Amino acid sequence: MTTSAAVGRTGPRARVAAFLHRHARVRLSLLLSAPLAWLGLAYLGALAALFVTAFWSTDTFTGDLIRTFTWANFQDLVTGDVYRTIALRSLGVAVAVTLIDLIVAFPMAFAMAKLASPRAQRWLVILVLTPLWASYLVKAYAWRVMLSADGVLGWGYGLGATIATLSYLWLPYMILPIYAGLERLPSSLLDAAGDLGARGWRTFRTVVWPLSFPAVVAGSIFTFSLSLGDYITVKIVGGKSQLIGNVVYDNIGAANNLPFAAAVATVPVVIMLVYLAAVRRTGALENL
Amino acid sequence: MRPTSPRPVFLTRGLAVTAALALAALTACGGSSTGAAGGTATAPGQSGFNPPAMEAAKSLGSGEGQVNLIAWAGYAEDGSNDPKVDWVHPFEKATGCKVNTKVAGTSDEMVNLMKTGEYDAVSASGDASLRLIASGTAAPVNTDLIPNYKDVFDGLKLKPWNSVKGVAYGVPHGRGANLLMWRTDAVTPAPDSWGVVFDPASPHKGKVTAYDSPIYIADAALYLMSAKPELGIKNPYALDDKQFQAAVDLLKQQRQIIGEYWSDYTKEIQAFKGGDTVVGTTWQVIANLAKAEKAPVEVTLPKEGATGWSDTWMIAAKAKNPNCAYKWLDWIISPTANAQVAEWFGEAPANAKACAKTSDASFCDTFHATDEEYFSKVHFWTTPIAQCLDGRTDVTCKDYSEWTRAWTEIKG
Numbered sequence: 001m002t003t004s005a006a007v008g009r010t011g012p013r014a015r016v017a018a019f020l021h022r023h024a025r026v027r028l029s030l031l032l033s034a035p036l037a038w039l040g041l042a043y044l045g046a047l048a049a050l051f052v053t054a055f056w057s058t059d060t061f062t063g064d065l066i067r068t069f070t071w072a073n074f075q076d077l078v079t080g081d082v083y084r085t086i087a088l089r090s091l092g093v094a095v096a097v098t099l100i101d102l103i104v105a106f107p108m109a110f111a112m113a114k115l116a117s118p119r120a121q122r123w124l125v126i127l128v129l130t131p132l133w134a135s136y137l138v139k140a141y142a143w144r145v146m147l148s149a150d151g152v153l154g155w156g157y158g159l160g161a162t163i164a165t166l167s168y169l170w171l172p173y174m175i176l177p178i179y180a181g182l183e184r185l186p187s188s189l190l191d192a193a194g195d196l197g198a199r200g201w202r203t204f205r206t207v208v209w210p211l212s213f214p215a216v217v218a219g220s221i222f223t224f225s226l227s228l229g230d231y232i233t234v235k236i237v238g239g240k241s242q243l244i245g246n247v248v249y250d251n252i253g254a255a256n257n258l259p260f261a262a263a264v265a266t267v268p269v270v271i272m273l274v275y276l277a278a279v280r281r282t283g284a285l286e287n288l
Numbered sequence: 289m290r291p292t293s294p295r296p297v298f299l300t301r302g303l304a305v306t307a308a309l310a311l312a313a314l315t316a317c318g319g320s321s322t323g324a325a326g327g328t329a330t331a332p333g334q335s336g337f338n339p340p341a342m343e344a345a346k347s348l349g350s351g352e353g354q355v356n357l358i359a360w361a362g363y364a365e366d367g368s369n370d371p372k373v374d375w376v377h378p379f380e381k382a383t384g385c386k387v388n389t390k391v392a393g394t395s396d397e398m399v400n401l402m403k404t405g406e407y408d409a410v411s412a413s414g415d416a417s418l419r420l421i422a423s424g425t426a427a428p429v430n431t432d433l434i435p436n437y438k439d440v441f442d443g444l445k446l447k448p449w450n451s452v453k454g455v456a457y458g459v460p461h462g463r464g465a466n467l468l469m470w471r472t473d474a475v476t477p478a479p480d481s482w483g484v485v486f487d488p489a490s491p492h493k494g495k496v497t498a499y500d501s502p503i504y505i506a507d508a509a510l511y512l513m514s515a516k517p518e519l520g521i522k523n524p525y526a527l528d529d530k531q532f533q534a535a536v537d538l539l540k541q542q543r544q545i546i547g548e549y550w551s552d553y554t555k556e557i558q559a560f561k562g563g564d565t566v567v568g569t570t571w572q573v574i575a576n577l578a579k580a581e582k583a584p585v586e587v588t589l590p591k592e593g594a595t596g597w598s599d600t601w602m603i604a605a606k607a608k609n610p611n612c613a614y615k616w617l618d619w620i621i622s623p624t625a626n627a628q629v630a631e632w633f634g635e636a637p638a639n640a641k642a643c644a645k646t647s648d649a650s651f652c653d654t655f656h657a658t659d660e661e662y663f664s665k666v667h668f669w670t671t672p673i674a675q676c677l678d679g680r681t682d683v684t685c686k687d688y689s690e691w692t693r694a695w696t697e698i699k700g
Contacts, residue, residue, distance in 0.1 A: 058689070064423060076693075080693075080697070082696060082697045082700060083696075085700065086696075086700075141554075144555070144558070145558070148558065148559075148562040148564055149562055149563050149564045150562045150563060151562065156494075156547075156564065157547070157548050157564065235500075235551065236555065238548075239546075239547060239548040240543060240546045240547070240548055240549055240699060241699075242696070242699045242700075247696055250502075250692060250695065250696060251692060252396070257689050257692065260689075
């Protein structure tokens with residue numbers, strides 16, 4: 001040990017480093033403070049602000065916020081039949097999109113993870129990701145053209161068109177987690193199941209599905225929440241139908257009624273919390 | 289086709305301008321009515337509220353070097369969309385005021401942006417202007433400081449949506465009507481009434497369109513003015529409980545035959561072109577573009593009249609660059625710039641002299657710029673407020689937030 005090294009060790013930087021080395025908890029808290037501050041302020045803070053706003057009202061003419069407590073927004077929300085209908089419709093669309101994506105994505109992800117060669121695997125991942133590079137609006141309008149009466153599909157617009165378009169838009173978000181989950185599934189387990197006499201369906205039911213279920217849940221959280229909050233696709237291909245997102249948008253964008261929009265926006269938050277709680281009971285979250 | 293714009297405008301529509309009207313238009317063009325002659329609308333609704341007391345500027349100083357605008361898309365073009373469409377750079381060159389434009393998508397976005405205090409002027413539609421006035425966000429405008437104001441059509445001056453109690457709060461930018469458009473191969477005979485979009489037994493079920501905004505309730509109210517005179521609707525933006533319910537019921541019934549509601553105009557052009565929609569409400573510019581794309585469509589101003597828009601350039605009460613803002617207001621209604629913006633956006637110009645400056649000589653005829661009788665049938669968008677705009681004091685009218693709730697309910 002030289003003298004200069006000893007001097008270097010007593011410098012302020014080195015002292016801080018030594019302190020952090022000895023105190024693991026301080027090190028950890030410093031490391032996490034930035035992301036935690038972001039999570040706390042930007043994310044939870046915004047949610048809290050939303051929730052608080054929901055109890056205010058607006059001066060309907062000047063559009064200024066009136067910051068006094070009122071239950072009126074939630075009263076309107078609960079008593080209005082139309083909001084219940086819209087909430088249920090949005091829920092139905094989100095469930096349908098999730099199921100369709102699951103049915104399309106699972107075989108796709110399985111083929112990518114277990115059947116394709118490593119080289120093809122890379123290309124397939126890139127292909128799945130490519131649509132994400134194109135603008136959301138361009139894709140939605142492309143579906144509008146296809147669904148038009150004189151278009152390739154010609155189904156016309158409506159709720160069905162909305163479900164089809166959303167299923168297309170969110171498909172990569174379902175494929176990728178399932179692909180990642182299936183990749184971690186050792187191929188030897190499939191061989192073992194085969195050796196023990198299980199055929200395709202039984203192997204799927206007793207080995208592949210239980211082990212990939214957490215990944216399916218992860219994907220479904222994406223597709224479910226993205227569908228629940230969407231309002232643009234339904235505006236473009238939804239014909240005359242509307243979802244929760246449209247009610248929120250109309251109240252902010254057209255009526256300038258932020259408090260009521262905030263009250264409406266708590267509906268998808270509540271639905272997501274219920275969904276996450278249900279998922280948690282299955283134990284899938286622990287295995288993510 | 290006009291060479292200056294990528295939006296070709298085809299003139300196929302016959303014009304029914306009588307000699308008398310042409311004469312009236314000439315008078316309007318030649319007249320230099322600075323005062324509030326003829327055009328003053330003393331709508332009783334104007335006494336419905338008292339805006340915060342504010343003084344308009346008495347004189348103008350030199351420019352501050354910049355001006356911050358909130359504008360509808362296409363209202364402040366600087367050549368970035370089309371190099372030939374540029375009235376911002378000439379303004380900057382002439383006045384030394386650099387223009388910073390924020391394009392807003394909806395009236396409410398404009399109201400909210402104006403409230404930030406970061407902007408000097410805004411192109412507000414009638415469903416935003418009163419709110420800006422009432423909240424003290426927009427200041428009165430001294431039109432004597434705006435030389436081009438004298439050439440603005442009287443039919444646009446001191447209206448309920450751009451003035452309060454005879455005090456101007458901005459300068460008119462332009463105007464247009466919400467028209468009835470139909471596909472000539474599907475809808476025969478040619479309709480002349482809004483009844484065609486409200487008929488529950490319509491043969492075009494599933495192919496009817498309507499504008500996706502609460503303000504469309506006024507279209508139903510307008511139709512009820514003649515279809516059900518016993519309701520006593522005088523102004524489609526001033527609806528009491530019973531009248532409002534009738535309009536909402538009509539729209540709920542209309543929903544059965546609606547194919548889709550439109551809000552952006554590329555969507556409507558495509559729907560008419562593809563035949564997904566065969567009849568419904570539209571703007572002149574949409575009709576022009578649809579025809580340019582060879583869609584067999586026609587438009588008309590139905591016999592009941594129509595709703596429409598008339599935008600106003602307003603100055604923020606807390607404008608940091610008021611001198612440049614005044615210069616902009618004068619510039620945007622100058623004959624040349626007003627002609628350019630009207631042609632680009634597809635609406636009737638506000639300045640009578642702009643008609644001589646359009647690149648398409650018959651532009652003002654197509655858009656009925658000088659046709660006051662045409663516009664007398666147009667009820668321009670105005671924010672519905674609790675104080676009835678038609679002057680009734682014995683009832684309360686439905687305000688815009690109730691219109692919005694009802695719109696959600698109509699769409700179901």
